Amino acid sequence: MSLTKLSIHQFRNIASASLNFNSKINVIVGANGSGKTSLLEAIYFLGLGRSFRTHLTSRVVTYEAKAFTLFSEIIHHKNPIPIGLQKSKSGETLLKINGAYCKKLANLTQYLPVQLITPESYNLLTGSPKNRRAFLDWGVFYHDPNFYPNWSRIKRLLKQRNAALKQCKTYNELQVWDNELCVLSDQISSQRQAYFDLLIPVINQTLQDFLPDFSITSQFFCGWDKNNKSLQQYLQDNFERDKQLGYTSAGPQKSDLRFKVKGVPVSDALSRGQLKLFVYALRLAQGLFLNSFDNKQCVFLIDDFSSELDQDRQQILAKHIINSDAQIFVSVIKQENIDMLFGQERTVFHVEHGKITVE
Template identity: 30%
Template sequence: MYLKSLKLINYRNYDEEYLNFNKNINLLLGKNGQGKTNILEAIYLLSIGKSFRTNKDKDLIKFDKKNSYVGGLFEKGKEENIIEIVIGRDSKKGVKINKISIKKISQLLGNLNVVIFSPEDLKLVKEGPKERRKFIDREISQIIPLYYNYILNYNKILFQRNKLLKSNYIDKNLLDIYDEKLSDYGSYIYLYRRDFVKKIDTLARLIHKKLTDEIEELNIKYINQININVDDTYGDIKYKFLKKLKSNKIIDIQNKTTKIGPHRDDISIFINSLDVRLYGSQGQQRTASISLKLSEIELIKEEIGEYPILLLDDIFSELDQKRQQLLVDSFENVQIFITSAEDSHKRIFKNKEVNIFYVEEGRAIY
């Protein structure tokens, strides 16, 4: 899988830009604030349907324009496909795949698979559980688009349940209905997360051994409140979740919020049996984060039969020279887009096939 070309019209600081890419390495060089990350953001938009930098689509429109367009031609499974997204200030976002409009973002997911790695991802290990849940949800949704709908529906019911818990009068029958629906969607989320964490635990452990010359062993554990077993079925999980919701009902009413559920999940990351978040050095935390991100790439390859596109946003400025080289040398047959403000970073790609784009004031010159 690789992105052949990208067309931008009135996107961020770009008026109109058409770029052709190398199927291996594409390096975007330029000073900060010139538009390098905007290109990565546009590619991510084609994959996920939203930005990784803002929740407001209108932020993607050039400040003095009414509409923004992003189009990407890509090859997957030896077939050419095109995704086009139009964002308007006064209209809903429109998405087309091969010239056919789609109604739901879940229909977009899984078409163009992308993994992004930014300086924020280096904080994945030491930040709070919300960031790790976001990491899990984003990757499962790419592999299993239906999962995205489970998350949307779960959050909708969770919001309604919490609203009821905050009200002056609590309808117990309505609360029971919410519990049933929450356990429906939540149990699927638990199931997919459990299996996902199990897979990335195996992959990340192998990758981490390679990155640390087999000195360190990485382990990842799925943390949830209902003690899911490795062989639990959907029915088993739903029974446990619903039972926990009911037993916790008085506490939820007192606290006016839902204390039990996958919205409280986390993953624990260990190096040589020690919690790296608590006891790991900064270097160990960063290497563990790299191992997690690389495991995403390998998992997508296992699941869909092709490597995803890798976006590296200013990541080299955060890594020492050894980790820079290890990161680049870890990939074969992966299309990579890299942003950097340092011209000296070209040395990392010696003897590799690379296209270099010089980005300045909303223009990318090859």
């Protein structure tokens, strides 16, 4: 998969732009506030149907405009697929893929697998387990076609169960949800574990370049202690507690990835700069896995490439990016060292006050 063309209208400070992209490396140069991150955000929208900066569409639409519109051409299995997306401030969404209207933004994900790295990416390791579940599920989604329908069903069951908790007086009243929930939870747990087991060697290989001085252990936690008792038993034993909390406290919605250095969580053992390098290794590993194991091309969006990276680390990151054989969009404030890091086989876009020109 790769993004070949993109037309942007009324997206943040980009009033209008029509761009043709390099199938490999695209460098976006501009000062802070120029609109270079907005360009990455527009591409991210085409991959996941949402922003990575806000959940409010009104903040994405250009001031005084009613809606933003994105038209694109994506190469999918060697075929060009036109995709159009429009979102209004009032909340209306129009999505058209290959000439047909689609109701679900989730349909976008199969056409443009996007990996995002920003200066705040270390939150993947320091933030809540939700961030790490999202990281893991991104990979499982593309690796196992049965994952998404299973997880969608689990989310519906959990919503029904949590609502029932407020009304049930005995655990037996929840059995209708828990029987199916436990079966699906075991399936989801196995799917996540199988993918993570395959991903770990790729992560370790990239870590050898980024953090060679650290021995980092990786573990998947399914959301309950399987060695202690079954999920069914956990749900039954925690009924009164869950009823007081108002939600289900054990299950795949509580799964996590645990990374440690000598038994200490990486969030406590590594500096912010080292955590950022670790996230680079994780994101790159997922992209490499997608390319090599699943035969799908990942698109990397890297915002503020040189932030908190010395020259040696920039070279390491650039090397891995180039070797990934993926399409890359990299934003930088200054064009210094671009030729040395990425060579001549790239397209450079200059952004100034929302206007985009090609070098």
